[in-house]
Amino acid sequence: MRTRYRIERRRLLAGGTGLTLAAVAGARVPLAQSLDRVSFQTNWRAQAEQGGYYQAVAAGIYRRHGIECELRQGGPQQNPAQLLIGGRVDMIMSTGFQALNYVRENLPFLTIAAMMQKDPQILMTHEGNGINSFEDMRGRPMLIGSASRVTYWPFLRARFDFTDAQIRPYNFNLTPFLVDRMAIQQGFVSAEPFAAMQAGARPRVFLIADAGYENYQTTIDISRRMVEEKPDLVQRFVNASIEGWAQYMAGRNTDAANALIKRDNPDMDDAKIAYAVRAMNEHGIVKSGDADRLGIGAMTEERWIRFHRTMADAGLYPRDLDVRRGFTTRFVNKRVGLA
Known part of the structure; x- marks a missing residue:
């Protein structure tokens, strides 16, 4: 994890831009309607470990869900959590530790999905x-x-x-x-x-x-304000991201997504990308455990509580931290992405 752990309190600015569309959660939006614009910040330079998001962009999955996704590449000089807290981005790719930090610092943000069931x-x-x-x-x-x-x-x-x-x-x-x-x-x-x-x-x-290290990785973090004001948009973004990950891990028509990865990060090549996807599949990084029955992106309260207890035992967090304030399973566990 490449984020800092003591977070400066900043005033939350307005959330995502664009129109909120009146549609059933998760349903695709009619093409005649305007696309909702969403900015999503990754936590590092483009690579296969972010491939599902690139797939959702390249294959038009976000657009089919009524979303224009601005996928922003991370890097060594960026702190995604601070960008989220400062209102400069709608959502970020993060890790389970960040959810605990939101609770510890009493910040109005939370984790809404975990694309990697295993920390790699x-x-x-x-x-x-x-x-x-x-x-x-x-x-x-x-x-x-x-x-x-x-x-x-x-x-x-x-x-x-x-x-x-x-x-x-x-x-x-x-x-x-x-x-x-x-x-x-x-x-x-x-x-x-x-x-x-x-x-x-x-x-x-x-x-x-x-x-036994149960940290969730490649999470989607968001402001509580956006969850409350635009739940349909949030659901569509999560579903589209999950579909992108399902396609990417299955290797279905991923050439365009890999081209975007290589464009954003010239250090990547086909051999590195192929190895990364193969290793993630072999070790069950994305598809294993709860994701096998609940769908990609799955999270459970029981696992969050175990993870917090483990890290509290290791001396990193207070034992009385209410981890349930740092996440919601409202948008996942719907079997999206299962064959």
């Missing part, structure tokens, strides 16, 4: 070096970035008796990993293993979500 963050080492589980990493040096130290690291420390003394600085440079066969470093299941293989390594991947 991993620890990665080399095959054949005797490290075969998280337990085998106990006491060993690990390359961990600063942002990770206040998200999944406290979970790993509590779950596997890791210590802060194991941490070594990680500067998003693969060289230290490549030259040390005993190295352990952080990464994303859809990115760093591919880069390591391209450099001749044989990485072994440990998905942190499979160890």
Whole structure:
């Protein structure tokens, strides 16, 4: 997660622009009516991990739902949460931690969908070096970035008796990993293993979500004001996004979406994108768990409560935080995107 965790309070400005259309929630809007304009800010530069949103744009899914979506690319100098709080964007792509932050800071925002059921963050080492589980990493040096130290690291420390003394600085440079066969470093299941293989390594991947880390990823966050004033528009945006993700993960006519990704981020190429999609499918990042029965984007109160309890046990949040104020399942769990 690449957002800050202490959020400056700012006055909420007006929400989305455009006309609110009188239609049943989730229904497609007649083409004769004007399109509602919605701005959506991603949390990083364009990549396959955002592919469902790009698919919904490229395949005209948003437009079929009566929406003109302005998809804004993120980057290292941007803080999507601050853009949302400042009223400069209608919706943002975020993570489960942000919902807890909204509650802790008493801010009028919430999470309305989670496109990734599993957080794609991993620890990665080399095959054949005797490290075969998280337990085998106990006491060993690990390359961990600063942002990770206040998200999944406290979970790993509590779950596997890791210590802060194991941490070594990680500067998003693969060289230290490549030259040390005993190295352990952080990464994303859809990115760093591919880069390591391209450099001749044989990485072994440990998905942190499979160890019980229940953080929702690639969430959609929005102001309470927009939820209250434009629920039909919000429902149509969520449904269109889910349809985009279903198509993208199935590989159905995704060339145009991938072209948009490569246009926005020239560092992406077909091989990187193909690997990322394959890895997300193999590890159930988007389609697994609750999404298998409730549809892509699914969230449950039970999981949110467990996630908060886990992170409170790790010392990151107050135990009496009412996590239910940070999300709503009103717009998901409708089996949208299921075959």
